[in-house]
Amino acid sequence: MVRSRRLGDRRMVAAPRPIPDAVRATQARASDPAASAFVSANAGSGKTHVLVQRVIRLLLDGVPPEKILCITFTKAAAANMAERVFSTLGHWVTLDDDRLDAAIVEAGIARPGADLRMTARKLFACALETPGGLKVQTIHALCTRLLQQFPFEANVPARFTVLDERDQNEMMERANLAVLLDASRDPDSATGRALQIAMASAADVTFKDVVREACLSRDHFMAWTDSAGGTEAAAAQIGAALGVDPRERIEDVERAIVDGPNLPRSQWDEIASVLDTSSNADRKQADRLREALTLTGIEQVDNYLNVFLTEAERTPRATVVTNGFIGDNPAAGRLFEMEKLRITPLIERRRAVTIRDRTQALLHIATAAAANYRREKQERGRLDYDDxxxxxxxMLDRVSSGWVHYKLDRGVDHVLIDEAQDTSPRQWDIVDHIISEFTSGKGARDGVVRTIFAVGDEKQSIFSFQGAAPREFDSRRRGLERKFIDAGLKFDPVSFTYSFRSGAAILQSVDYVFRDEDIYRSIHAENAYPVHETLADAGPSLIEFWELQQPDPKQDIEGWRAPFDGLSLTSPEVKLAKRIQAEIRRLVESGTMTGHIGDRRPLRYGDMLVLVRRRGNAFDAVIQALKHANIPVAGADRLKLTEHIAIIDLMNLADALLLPQDDLALAVALKSPLFGLCDDDLFKLAWQRKGSLREALNHHAAADNKLKDALSRLEKCERRFVTETPFAFYAWLLGGDGGRKRILGRLGHEANDALDEFLELALGYERKAPASLQGFVAWLRTADLEVKRDMEISRDEVRVMTVHGAKGLEAPVVFLVDTTSSPSDTQRLKLVHLPRGNAAPDAPGVVVWAGKKADDPAAVAAARATMLAETEHE
Known part of the structure; x- marks a missing residue:
C-alpha cells in the first residue's frame, strides 16, 4: 500500500505551492519557443503543465495557432490539453495589468511589457477564431486529416470513414464467416482441408481468436506472408524453419510411432500381461498399453505415447518400467529402453509436423479472411486505425508526394509530442516526414525558428501495446539532437527530476527497488540513474508491505453443497480484499490527514485507488468486499456490456415482447427494476398456471395492484415496440417511463455508463441496419462490447482498476494488490515468432501457431522462451 498526497480535487482551488527556482528555470528551458527540446520527465513532474506552457509561449511569441501541431496519445489527453490552454488564455482576459504580468512571468517570460500584455489578451479570441481550432490531436486524428486532405495522393476513398473497434470486429466476423462458409461448401478444396485441420487443433472460440490475431497482425503474420511472396511460399518457409521435409505427412510419422520393431502392436496385449506380474507402476503401464490397443488413429498414438511420456510436461520418462521388472525380464526391459530411444526423435518430428500443418491451415484461412476484410473495407470506403x-x-514515403510535403512544410512550424515513450516506430516515421524540412534548405526559413518538442518517460511505457517501443525514445532523441545541432539550431535535452505528486519515502523506495543496474537498464537507456527529488512542502509518505495471505486448509465438500461459481470465503483474494476494505474504512473514519504542507485535509473514500495487474479474482473480490461493507465504490473501470445486469434485463424484456410465450425472459424482466416484482410475486403467477406466464399475469392482475401496475407497463411496452425504432423505444422506457430512475435506485449510479452506451448503440445500429428490435438485440448479443468508464470523474468513491487503466491518475492512498502474480502467461501465446536465421535484419520472421507449451518442438520451445524472456524483461 502506498500513501502520498495529491494535487487536490479539481473542483477545489488549492493554494499555490512554492516552487523552487531551479524547477522554474528547468520548466522555462523546456518551454523556450526558440529552441527544440526533448524532455525526460519522471511521473508527476509537471510535463503536461510544461506542454501547455510551451504552447502559450509560442502564441505569445507571435506564432499563428494554425502553425502549431500537438500530438497526444489519447483523445482524452488531447481534450484535456486543449481545455487547459483555452482555460489559461480565457483567464488572462479577465486579469488586470499587475496580475497578468505575474501570470506571464509564471509562464516563463521574465519581463512582460505593455505590448506583450496586449498580445496576451488577444490570444483567447485568436485561438478560438483559428479555422479548425488549435491542432491538438492524436496521431490517428492527424493521419485522418492528412488522408482527407490528400486522398488522391494517398490512394484512399475521398470521403472515407474510420472504423471504430466495434465496426472492425463486426467486419472481421463477416470476413471469417465467409471463409468458413466457402470451406464448408467445398471440403475438398485447399481452404476446406485447412479448416478441418484447424478445427481439429482448437476449440471454436480459440480458433476464431487466432484467425483474428493473424489477420490484424500486420507487422508480423501478414507482413511475413507478404514478404514471402504469397501463401504457398510462406507455407514452404514454415517447414524449413521447423526442419520438416515438405513431403512428410503426419500420418506417416504416427504410423512409424506405433509400428516399431521393438514393441509391435500385435504383441501389446502379451507385453501387458507380462507387466501385470510386476509392481503397481508396471501394471499402470500395462493398462496404458491395453487402452491404446482398443483405440485407433490419433487417440491410439497419444495413448501409446503415454507409456513413454510424463502426463504433465510430456517429456520422456526417466524409467519406462521399474528396475524390478528389468531384473525379472531383462530382454523385455531392453526392448522398452530401445523403444524409448527410437520414438524420442519421432515425437519431435510429430510435434513439428503438427505445428507445420496447423500453421499452414491458419495461413490459408487467415489470408482468405484478410482478403475479405480488405475487400469490404474498400467497397464501403472504410479505413481502420492501422490503415x-x-x-x-x-504517401509520405513516395517520391511523387512532393506536393504533400510542400503543403505540410508550409502548414506546420512547431511540433509537440506528448507521451513520446509510447510512440511506435512507424508513428515516429510520420513525425520525421513532417519535420523533415525544419533543418534543411528553404524549410529552415529566414526569420522563422521551427522547433520540435517531445516529452516522455521510458519508465512509464506501455511497451509492446499498440506497437510502442520505448527504446525508440532514446534513439529518436539522439537522432533529432544530432540533426538540429548539425544544422546550427538550438536543441536542449531536459530532465525533470522533481515530483509534485509523491513523497520522499515513495521515491526513495522506487530508487531502492531499481538500485541494481541490470534492473534499471531494463527500463531506461541512459547510463546514469535518474534523480528523484521531492518539493520541500511535500507531505509525509509511507509504504507498507503486508504479509501474503495464505489459503485455509482445503475442506472436502460434497458436490451438491459446493458453490456453483465465485471465490471461497477463505481464499487469499477474499481475505486480502476484506483487509483492504477494513484499512480503507479505518483511514477515513479516523480522520487521517493528507495533502502537502499548508493544504492538509482529512482523507475521503474518493482518495483511495486500488490497482491490480488484470481484472480477475482479486479485482472482483475487492469490489464485492467494499460493496458488502457499504463503502462507496466506483465499480469496475471496464465492463462487458451484455454481462451487465441492467442490460440483461433490457434484452430479456425485448425477448418477452418479441415472443410472448418465452416465460423465462418475461420472468427475468418482471423481476427487474423495470417492473419491480419479487420472487413471491412470480411464484404466485407461475404456480399451477394453465397457460403462459403472460396469460397468468392477465389473470391475476385484477386482484393485485402490484401485478396490475406491471401489466399496465408491459402493455405500454407491447404497443410501443411494434411502431417505434429500438432507440425510440428504449429512450422512452428509460426516460419517459422512469426506467433509468428505477434501475439506478437498485443498482447504483455506475449503471449509468452501461445504459448510456446501450442507448448510443441503439442509435448507431439504426444508422447502419433496418431499425428492428429483433435485429438490434440479435446484433448486440453477438457483438463483444466493452464499456470504458471514466474514472477521472471526482466522486467520493473508491476506484478499483488496472495499473494500465490508471495511467495518468493520482490518489493519496494506493493499494497494489496482485504484485506477486506472474506478469505473463506463456500458455496464452498463440502465434510464436521463429528466428529469422540468415534473413535480412528487417525481414519478418516465420510465425507459427503454437499449441500447448508441452507440445512444442525444440525450435518453437526456444522461440517461446525468447518471447517470454522479452515479456519478463518489459
Missing amino acids: LIDKTLA
Whole structure:
C-alpha cells in the first residue's frame, strides 16, 4: 500500500505551492519557443503543465495557432490539453495589468511589457477564431486529416470513414464467416482441408481468436506472408524453419510411432500381461498399453505415447518400467529402453509436423479472411486505425508526394509530442516526414525558428501495446539532437527530476527497488540513474508491505453443497480484499490527514485507488468486499456490456415482447427494476398456471395492484415496440417511463455508463441496419462490447482498476494488490515468432501457431522462451 498526497480535487482551488527556482528555470528551458527540446520527465513532474506552457509561449511569441501541431496519445489527453490552454488564455482576459504580468512571468517570460500584455489578451479570441481550432490531436486524428486532405495522393476513398473497434470486429466476423462458409461448401478444396485441420487443433472460440490475431497482425503474420511472396511460399518457409521435409505427412510419422520393431502392436496385449506380474507402476503401464490397443488413429498414438511420456510436461520418462521388472525380464526391459530411444526423435518430428500443418491451415484461412476484410473495407470506403498509419506513411514515403510535403512544410512550424515513450516506430516515421524540412534548405526559413518538442518517460511505457517501443525514445532523441545541432539550431535535452505528486519515502523506495543496474537498464537507456527529488512542502509518505495471505486448509465438500461459481470465503483474494476494505474504512473514519504542507485535509473514500495487474479474482473480490461493507465504490473501470445486469434485463424484456410465450425472459424482466416484482410475486403467477406466464399475469392482475401496475407497463411496452425504432423505444422506457430512475435506485449510479452506451448503440445500429428490435438485440448479443468508464470523474468513491487503466491518475492512498502474480502467461501465446536465421535484419520472421507449451518442438520451445524472456524483461 502506498500513501502520498495529491494535487487536490479539481473542483477545489488549492493554494499555490512554492516552487523552487531551479524547477522554474528547468520548466522555462523546456518551454523556450526558440529552441527544440526533448524532455525526460519522471511521473508527476509537471510535463503536461510544461506542454501547455510551451504552447502559450509560442502564441505569445507571435506564432499563428494554425502553425502549431500537438500530438497526444489519447483523445482524452488531447481534450484535456486543449481545455487547459483555452482555460489559461480565457483567464488572462479577465486579469488586470499587475496580475497578468505575474501570470506571464509564471509562464516563463521574465519581463512582460505593455505590448506583450496586449498580445496576451488577444490570444483567447485568436485561438478560438483559428479555422479548425488549435491542432491538438492524436496521431490517428492527424493521419485522418492528412488522408482527407490528400486522398488522391494517398490512394484512399475521398470521403472515407474510420472504423471504430466495434465496426472492425463486426467486419472481421463477416470476413471469417465467409471463409468458413466457402470451406464448408467445398471440403475438398485447399481452404476446406485447412479448416478441418484447424478445427481439429482448437476449440471454436480459440480458433476464431487466432484467425483474428493473424489477420490484424500486420507487422508480423501478414507482413511475413507478404514478404514471402504469397501463401504457398510462406507455407514452404514454415517447414524449413521447423526442419520438416515438405513431403512428410503426419500420418506417416504416427504410423512409424506405433509400428516399431521393438514393441509391435500385435504383441501389446502379451507385453501387458507380462507387466501385470510386476509392481503397481508396471501394471499402470500395462493398462496404458491395453487402452491404446482398443483405440485407433490419433487417440491410439497419444495413448501409446503415454507409456513413454510424463502426463504433465510430456517429456520422456526417466524409467519406462521399474528396475524390478528389468531384473525379472531383462530382454523385455531392453526392448522398452530401445523403444524409448527410437520414438524420442519421432515425437519431435510429430510435434513439428503438427505445428507445420496447423500453421499452414491458419495461413490459408487467415489470408482468405484478410482478403475479405480488405475487400469490404474498400467497397464501403472504410479505413481502420492501422490503415491510417500505413496509408499516411506510404504517401509520405513516395517520391511523387512532393506536393504533400510542400503543403505540410508550409502548414506546420512547431511540433509537440506528448507521451513520446509510447510512440511506435512507424508513428515516429510520420513525425520525421513532417519535420523533415525544419533543418534543411528553404524549410529552415529566414526569420522563422521551427522547433520540435517531445516529452516522455521510458519508465512509464506501455511497451509492446499498440506497437510502442520505448527504446525508440532514446534513439529518436539522439537522432533529432544530432540533426538540429548539425544544422546550427538550438536543441536542449531536459530532465525533470522533481515530483509534485509523491513523497520522499515513495521515491526513495522506487530508487531502492531499481538500485541494481541490470534492473534499471531494463527500463531506461541512459547510463546514469535518474534523480528523484521531492518539493520541500511535500507531505509525509509511507509504504507498507503486508504479509501474503495464505489459503485455509482445503475442506472436502460434497458436490451438491459446493458453490456453483465465485471465490471461497477463505481464499487469499477474499481475505486480502476484506483487509483492504477494513484499512480503507479505518483511514477515513479516523480522520487521517493528507495533502502537502499548508493544504492538509482529512482523507475521503474518493482518495483511495486500488490497482491490480488484470481484472480477475482479486479485482472482483475487492469490489464485492467494499460493496458488502457499504463503502462507496466506483465499480469496475471496464465492463462487458451484455454481462451487465441492467442490460440483461433490457434484452430479456425485448425477448418477452418479441415472443410472448418465452416465460423465462418475461420472468427475468418482471423481476427487474423495470417492473419491480419479487420472487413471491412470480411464484404466485407461475404456480399451477394453465397457460403462459403472460396469460397468468392477465389473470391475476385484477386482484393485485402490484401485478396490475406491471401489466399496465408491459402493455405500454407491447404497443410501443411494434411502431417505434429500438432507440425510440428504449429512450422512452428509460426516460419517459422512469426506467433509468428505477434501475439506478437498485443498482447504483455506475449503471449509468452501461445504459448510456446501450442507448448510443441503439442509435448507431439504426444508422447502419433496418431499425428492428429483433435485429438490434440479435446484433448486440453477438457483438463483444466493452464499456470504458471514466474514472477521472471526482466522486467520493473508491476506484478499483488496472495499473494500465490508471495511467495518468493520482490518489493519496494506493493499494497494489496482485504484485506477486506472474506478469505473463506463456500458455496464452498463440502465434510464436521463429528466428529469422540468415534473413535480412528487417525481414519478418516465420510465425507459427503454437499449441500447448508441452507440445512444442525444440525450435518453437526456444522461440517461446525468447518471447517470454522479452515479456519478463518489459
